[in-house]
Amino acid sequence: MNYLANDKRYDTMPYRRCGKSGLKLPAISLGLWHNFGDTALLSNCREMLLGAFDLGITHFDLANNYGPSAGSAEETFGRVISGELKPYRDQLVISTKAGYYMWEGPYGEWGSKKQLISSLDQSLRRMKLDYVDIFYHHRPDPDTPLEETAEALEQILRSGKALYVGISNYSPEQTKAMLEVLGKKGIHCLIHQMNYSMLERSNEAVLDVLDEAGVGSIAYCPLAQGLLTNKYVNGIPSDSRAAGHSVFLTKDSITEEKVKKAAALNELAQERGQSLAQMALAWALRRTTSVIIGASRLSQIEENVGAVQKMSFSGEEEQRIEIILAQ
Numbered sequence: 001m002n003y004l005a006n007d008k009r010y011d012t013m014p015y016r017r018c019g020k021s022g023l024k025l026p027a028i029s030l031g032l033w034h035n036f037g038d039t040a041l042l043s044n045c046r047e048m049l050l051g052a053f054d055l056g057i058t059h060f061d062l063a064n065n066y067g068p069s070a071g072s073a074e075e076t077f078g079r080v081i082s083g084e085l086k087p088y089r090d091q092l093v094i095s096t097k098a099g100y101y102m103w104e105g106p107y108g109e110w111g112s113k114k115q116l117i118s119s120l121d122q123s124l125r126r127m128k129l130d131y132v133d134i135f136y137h138h139r140p141d142p143d144t145p146l147e148e149t150a151e152a153l154e155q156i157l158r159s160g161k162a163l164y165v166g167i168s169n170y171s172p173e174q175t176k177a178m179l180e181v182l183g184k185k186g187i188h189c190l191i192h193q194m195n196y197s198m199l200e201r202s203n204e205a206v207l208d209v210l211d212e213a214g215v216g217s218i219a220y221c222p223l224a225q226g227l228l229t230n231k232y233v234n235g236i237p238s239d240s241r242a243a244g245h246s247v248f249l250t251k252d253s254i255t256e257e258k259v260k261k262a263a264a265l266n267e268l269a270q271e272r273g274q275s276l277a278q279m280a281l282a283w284a285l286r287r288t289t290s291v292i293i294g295a296s297r298l299s300q301i302e303e304n305v306g307a308v309q310k311m312s313f314s315g316e317e318e319q320r321i322e323i324i325l326a327q
Contacts, residue, residue, distance in 0.1 A: 013056025018216030037067035099138030111141030
């Protein structure tokens with residue numbers, strides 16, 4: 001397939017500085033958590049990846065265990081980055097992570113130097129890359145000393161296998177501690193990736209820590225697994241993820257309270273001339289450097305990118321949102 005990137009791809013996407021660093025991220029990033037594994041059609045994956053880049057999305061977010069099966073999302077991405085996107089490698093920010101369960105035995109998860117370095121080596125082979133732009137420790141490890149995890153991140157940086165390092169799913173206290181340990185090594189933590197949306201605000205305390213330290217932030221699940229889209233406003237569609245076998249979004253997690261909030265938010269979004277998804281993304285971008293969207297088809301990416309067309313909120317709109325979310 002001959003591919004020539006859209007020459008207007010940088011015209012409308014905002015690129016935002018990631019904390020106190022020289023790196024800018026697109027307001028909208030694409031995550032490969034779902035729908036890019038070996039159970040997905042490669043042609044659809046390729047269409048989404050190339051279409052996203054044509055829309056100005058330069059950041060693609062992966063992890064060692066994304067699939068299904070584990071690792072297959074990186075393999076899919078490797079096919080496209082070594083093919084159609086190869087000429088554009090230096091225009092892309094590629095991130096991956098390690099820390100959740102990936103392979104059997106005592107070294108297949110958590111935060112030891114053994115796990116993190118070997119996992120990144122595997123990820124690079126799957127993606128056919130010499131380096132990634134950002135490497136994350138995916139979750140805090142209660143048993144491995146922070147100093148060892150930080151030492152692994154330092155070694156990865158010094159080796160050139162990653163240009164920046166970040167952390168994910170750390171509490172405010174854990175974040176402060178890791179930033180201090182890395183700082184003593186002369187390493188700036190670039191970014192923290194966290195679950196954050198209108199319906200999941202527990203990490204706002206983490207955002208306060210990051211703002212003070214000059215560290216960037218990026219939200220995953222900014223649409224609350226689809227709850228902040230029009231899909232669930234009138235119940236659970238038969239073809240939705242919640243109606244299927246997803247362990248991340250079940251019928252029990254879609255409460256009447258959440259549906260009522262989504263319906264009220266949808267009314268406000270319509271008044272603003274946006275879809276609910278677009279408004280939810282714009283809202284999350286008030287506090288974060290970037291948001292990671294997921295998709296099963298290119299049209300969803302196109303809709304979500306439309307969020308950048310209206311990212312500001314009036315004081316009245318802010319107040320209405322707070323009232324809705326407090327109900």
